[in-house]
Amino acid sequence: MSRAVTLDDAIGALEQAFMDYNRGDIALGGRLMAPCGKPGDTSLVLPATHIRKQYYGFKQATTFSENAGRGLPTVLSQYFLYSNVTGQPRAVMDFMEMTSIKTGVAAAIAARHLARPDTRVVGIIGSGVLSRPVLAAICRVMKIERVNIFDLNPRQARVFATYAQEVLDVECLVAESSRGCVRDAQIVCTCTTSRKPVLDGDDLSPGCHINAMGSYNLDMQELDEKTVNRADRIVTDVPRDTLNASGDLACLANKDVVAALDRIMSGEIPGRKSEKDITIYESVGFSVLDMALALFAHEACLSKGFGQDVAFSSRDSEQ
Template sequence: MIRFLSRKDLKQLLTMEEAIAAVEGAFREYGEGRCHVPVRLPVEVPELDGTLLLMPAFLGGSEILGTKLVSVYPRNPEKTLPSVIALYVLNDAQTGQPVAIMDGTYITNLRTGATSAVASKYMARKSSTVLGIFGAGAQAEFQLWALKTVFPLRKVLVYNRTPVKAEAFAREMEAKYEISVEPASRPEAVVRDSHILVTATTSTTPVFQGRDVTPGTHINAIGAFTPQMQEVDEAVVQEAKIVVDTYQGALAEAGDLLIPIQRGVISKEDIYAELSELVLGKKVGRTGDLEITLFKSVGFAIEDAATAKLAYDKALQQGVGTVIGDL
């Protein structure tokens, strides 16, 4: 029987703490060599400024099998639609039979926030209290939620190229999460005052100047996901200790790194580690309070698979969702 889980169902079922634990466990399993995950397949829709991505994954240790179908259309907000829309199909790993279909957009948003929290746990200063966010779209809230779960945040600064969106985000998040959230009028105001920075945009050019980054800052660059997109500049990647979700994905898709590599500013050997190496303790994420660290993520299918399986297991336990029968 196939169970359908809506966004409302997923919100009822999943907590950020559980998602962080599930994602961290998935990276541990990946680091142990027990996952089979191809680089995602992109289908470009250049006439309409869109991309369709296919993201399958198999986690052998926990027997999780599934696929995400996700579209990225940066101009969707002009039509009052999210820029990222996704569907997730979870299969029985023993038989291949589909067992669940769920809102992949919520899964994507939750696991992206959770992944940033996992990386930041190993790479940011434990005493970090100020979060700076570039972008005021759907992902910005999940980044705030996830990082507030792990760090003693007391203030959030947000910058958006459309100031009214940053102002609306600040009002809503301040009320919802009971934390000070301030819109910033200039990028440098966010960069200079933040302990942790998140770039969650679809920009093809850097959203701040690397020279403004202060010693000890940790950066989660999570918005750019193609070789042509770049949210952080060359000054950042030259200075920072760089960790990626996977070497394979970063060297295929991460414009934040590929563009400086192509220009000879850095080499692929300057990438310090994959996140799984930090999770397994093979490498140390932060070695001093003045170190600048950068987590570059393009998204990894194990994150979706682990979060979807968590939702499905809880749905079975609690009787949540709609059973729609067999194929």
């Protein structure tokens, strides 16, 4: 699917999706977590409805932890799109790469609205699957001069550095510590699957914006208590859900700093108030964005005549 959608397309589609959600034009469904595979493996179903465009759909994402040993991705996902007029199926699409793009773009949108406008340096901890799309997307929305990368696996960090330099044309410093990665960065992205903090809040420079992208359940944690309680503003997609879904915010003393990103974007709630504010975007997955990106890809495939990645895809005769 990703061949049908450029990064700029995705940024535009997801900025629009936050605004559609803010106005009630896209609605969140519930979520279903079902066991499958070995104990601990799961299937997650995440529905949403695009009321304005008259589609509904859901993402199905599986986590099979033993896949790593098979050379397969641990997380697999697909998107299923339906007419919201008749319930007829409209498209089935592989959604693995699109999910990474969505997560990276959402973090870039958060950075655009919360980071210091004079940001030039990004620090990224963890050079896995999320690191490339988040840097690529941030580079489309801000003027980035250098990225610092830190990974416990230095070889993987060097591969990332080559990508940053060759593909994105951004200077890249392979840091030897978390501290070296974050201390001169105005935006810090944590892209790990860690169960304990990957940075020390004392290392952050004043005015830093953090995209905490890896923790999506209460057992996972990338930020330490100092970082969380230094924050002047913490934004999430759906605050109540995020407080129950990320281990990062379990230690949060003052819940009043938490706000929904769409309400910052619409101007209802202030985001950054000074150059020295610490801001955090805590990302746990937002099915509104999956829906919007799947629908954008579907419409792009129809208009461009693409079909090779789409199992079935058809126009809605009623619409």
